[in-house]
Amino acid sequence: VSLHSRSPGEFDRIRRILAGAPPLSAEVLLPPGDDAVQLAGGIVLSTDLSIEGIHFRLDWMTPEEAGNRAARAALSDLAAMAAQPLGVLVSVAAPGDGELAERAMAGVNQLLLDLGIPLLKRDLTRSPGPLLLDVVVVGRAESPLLRSGVRGGDELWVTGTLGGAAAAVLLLQAGGAPLPEGLRAPFLNPTPRLAEARWLREAGVRAAIDLSDGLAGDALHLAEQSGVALHLVASKIPLHPALGELPLPEGSTALDLALRGGEDYELLLAAPPGVLGGRVEEFRSRFDLILSPIGGATAGSGVHLDRGDGELLPLDRGGFDHFRGENR
């Protein structure tokens, strides 16, 4: 359901490129396949490009909302590592006399003010084409959560509810009525789980990924990077409450939206058994957010869905996408 198309072969290409590239300095600690780059001294950084027509549409949101959302998505990469944000560098390009760029930038600024994160640099450029923002996020994490940290026997947990952003896209694509209030926040204002991630790391979580591609695709990233098999229990996946009330396209289910939808920016986490079970209420009262156990890790590879019928359904990244009408 995501407007963003991430090529399935991208990870392999990165590995090939890195294999033939100059050796890394000892000052660069690169977690292969992670969204952020880790430098010696605990600095992590990542960059995220948001392009009109690919990642957002200006008939679906204002330029301010597009800027705000682009910064949220970029900061989510820091949340996935449980990093403390140090600041943000923003490049905006837009057609016209600069007003559009200024408006998108104002949306970024508003988010940074709300979160107390400094703007380190901004650059506005004229673009002959779409509005676009590149957001570079810089953070500190002495011992970042990585995608490669899952061990066999770990429990899988997820923050918040899933599928809300995908449901909003469905409604917007169908046209007509404005978004119901309950779907505006997950789509326009996804929350980078920054403080939550640091709390979870302290609590004993040892691997994480933020859900930008959908639960299925991002679980596959975790499984690949950690060299384990993951299973998700369908009945335990927390669905956004609005999904129950939506007319869905034929053949599509609310679970599909959670698995394939993407852009929820919640965290998928792996923790040793028993570490989080007793602390769900504490987490909920502190962050006003649910924390749900949704599966676990074992030796092996791949990601399987347990639908309670005794069979494990293999999930792959290239499943049919009902909303794009194409294989992704």
Next chain:
Amino acid sequence: VSLHSRSPGEFDRIRRILAGAPPLSAEVLLPPGDDAVQLAGGIVLSTDLSIEGIHFRLDWMTPEEAGNRAARAALSDLAAMAAQPLGVLVSVAAPGDGELAERAMAGVNQLLLDLGIPLLKRDLTRSPGPLLLDVVVVGRAESPLLRSGVRGGDELWVTGTLGGAAAAVLLLQAGGAPLPEGLRAPFLNPTPRLAEARWLREAGVRAAIDLSDGLAGDALHLAEQSGVALHLVASKIPLHPALGELPLPEGSTALDLALRGGEDYELLLAAPPGVLGGRVEEFRSRFDLILSPIGGATAGSGVHLDRGDGELLPLDRGGFDHFRGENR
């Protein structure tokens, strides 16, 4: 002559935004107005966006050349601080099936292999519009050269020759013949003066800026950031040898190209008196590059051009641009 339009009011806007922004962490040392951001621990980073139609044209260069040149321009920000590159993060967006993005990325890769700089992360995205690259450069500089380091009494020096890139743009805009070989390198392959800058800092240079906007505009940045007046001696400004042979538009001179042209990516430097004078030959033999004294700094403000007629001509960033046919 630059395709890139940098708004004269941009600096003031940055100051206003920073004034109302969240306070910086003690871990972020921000040199206001510098192109790169400096973090505690000696890490510096910068980001540079290159957009087809604004910063480059694909009828003037191949996608590989565009990628290669974008990476050169981005690394020049590290050279200006005398930083040692640690690596590069690249986002490429392009229309079509990905071939264009791959070709631009191949140009980036080739440069990084040539210079021995690691690629830390790459991200290819589909774009509905122009080809664009955002290049994030990460480096280390324990005591970076800053724009604010010029002191009254300092000498001004410049590396290499100026105006070559601007001359190439003039020829390309006129159409017709291919670029003469001597102008291909300054336009397509400007060299980020990375090793040169570190040598110069060791030699005693205490401020620098890379020439992306043209000598006049970049000297004004130095003067403003350092709170000094600068003067440039017209007869000492080293012009690219091809400028003498070019038919220039009426009213335009080779000196105009050097002052206003931009994108030469040479370094403008300030050094205490006598520090560099005895080392010009050593520099030339080491780097195969000339190093020229072109003026000095005094108390005051602004930049003036000494044409040898007893008068000092004030230079401003907003001077008439012969090539754009508009005030910039």
